[in-house]
Amino acid sequence: MVVGTAVMMRANSLVRAERLSPGLDLPLNPSGAVGGDCSPKKNFVFVINPKGANGKTGKEWKKIQPYLREMLSRNCNMHELSTTGPFHAAEITRDAIREGADAVIAVGGDGTLNEVVNGFFEAGKPVSLYGPETGRSTALGLIPMGTGSDFIRTFGWRNDPREAIERIAKGTRSRIDVGVVSGGSGEPRYFINVASLHLSGKAAFYASKYKRFGNLCYVFGALRAFYGHRDQNLRIKVDDGDWELFEKITTICIGNAKFYGGGMKITPAASPTSGDLQVVIFQEFKWYDFLFKLHKLYNGSHISERNVFVKSVQGIQVAVEGSIDGVYVESDGEHVGFLPRRFSVMPSSLEMFV
Ligand SMILES: Nc1ncnc2c1ncn2[C@@H]1O[C@H](COP(=O)(O)OP(=O)(O)OP(=O)(O)O)[C@@H](O)[C@H]1O
Incomplete structure (x- = not known):
């Protein structure tokens, strides 16, 4: 090479x-x-x-x-x-x-x-x-x-x-954090922006197939992902805590930075210089919630919704509960496989021109 x-x-x-x-x-x-x-x-x-x-x-x-x-x-x-x-x-x-x-x-x-x-x-x-x-x-x-x-x-x-x-x-250079998705076969995958799973992971998978439509690819990807979507019970372990069962999860976003999907402020408190990741968990979010609360996704106020759970973490592990179909995982918009996966942060691991 x-x-x-x-x-x-x-x-x-x-x-x-x-x-x-x-x-x-x-x-x-x-x-x-x-x-x-x-x-x-x-x-x-x-x-x-x-x-x-x-x-x-x-x-x-x-x-x-x-x-x-x-x-x-x-x-x-x-x-x-x-x-x-x-x-x-x-x-x-x-x-x-x-x-x-x-x-x-x-x-x-x-x-x-x-x-x-x-x-x-x-x-x-x-x-x-x-x-x-x-x-x-x-x-x-x-x-x-x-x-x-x-x-x-x-x-x-x-x-x-x-x-x-x-x-x-x-x-001017500044040190920034990098996220890691591990637990699959082979190399870990690194992300600088946002990783996500389930509905959003599937939407990213399909959006990449509609890039010829420009920013509309995210709308088409989301619509396609909703087809056949079912919320899932997932087991989650945050940092060194115990495994906990979260019911009816629609999607989880893990942000090193704030925006994804063509401008949605999905993890509004995330910062690549904070040394941690912001996790946003959506439970029982219906297609009409996304439609009527779309403006909140763009301005970041969705995190105060009753069925949205937010946490700052160094690492989070997510696994499926029971036997269900593959739960899609993406990092920075690229499909990287299916659950189970671990998402963690490597603080200050890159120097970037800012
Ligand atoms: N020479 C190539 N031919 C085809 N695909 C390529 C080539 N080089 C890179 N790619 C793929 O193109 C994908 C998308 O590229 P890129 O992110 O630059 O543009 P985009 O998808 O239009 O922008 P954004 O990710 O910001 O929405 C990358 O994931 C990469 O794997």
């Missing part, structure tokens, strides 16, 4: 500086200086999903090139890599970090951001080239160009690539 990435980097680099080490694909020396120049030019890797937002991301990316160069090329070597399919962004990210990238920038929607975040981890641990003693780490960046682009709403950022480039050029 390293070789594959190297080939793509050579093909796609916007700016190539002289390579110092034949073993590395990024032009780094240990001090971070490039090409013998005293100025510490940084290596930024841009991971672009050309198919994001029904192909709009690829087109927007081309249009923004002159501004990107103007803002960043003086201080950065910019390496552009396009994804070829689902989860390629995570592989590119892992390779880039191991090759010494100073930043990996996701260009696309929340799905692409999620895959890049997943590339920052492997086997439950951060991927890193540098030890903690060096004080160096690879930063995460985001140029939002997706359908929903919900993550940026928590920070009050606009869905504007120029503003995002300015943020990256300014270079």
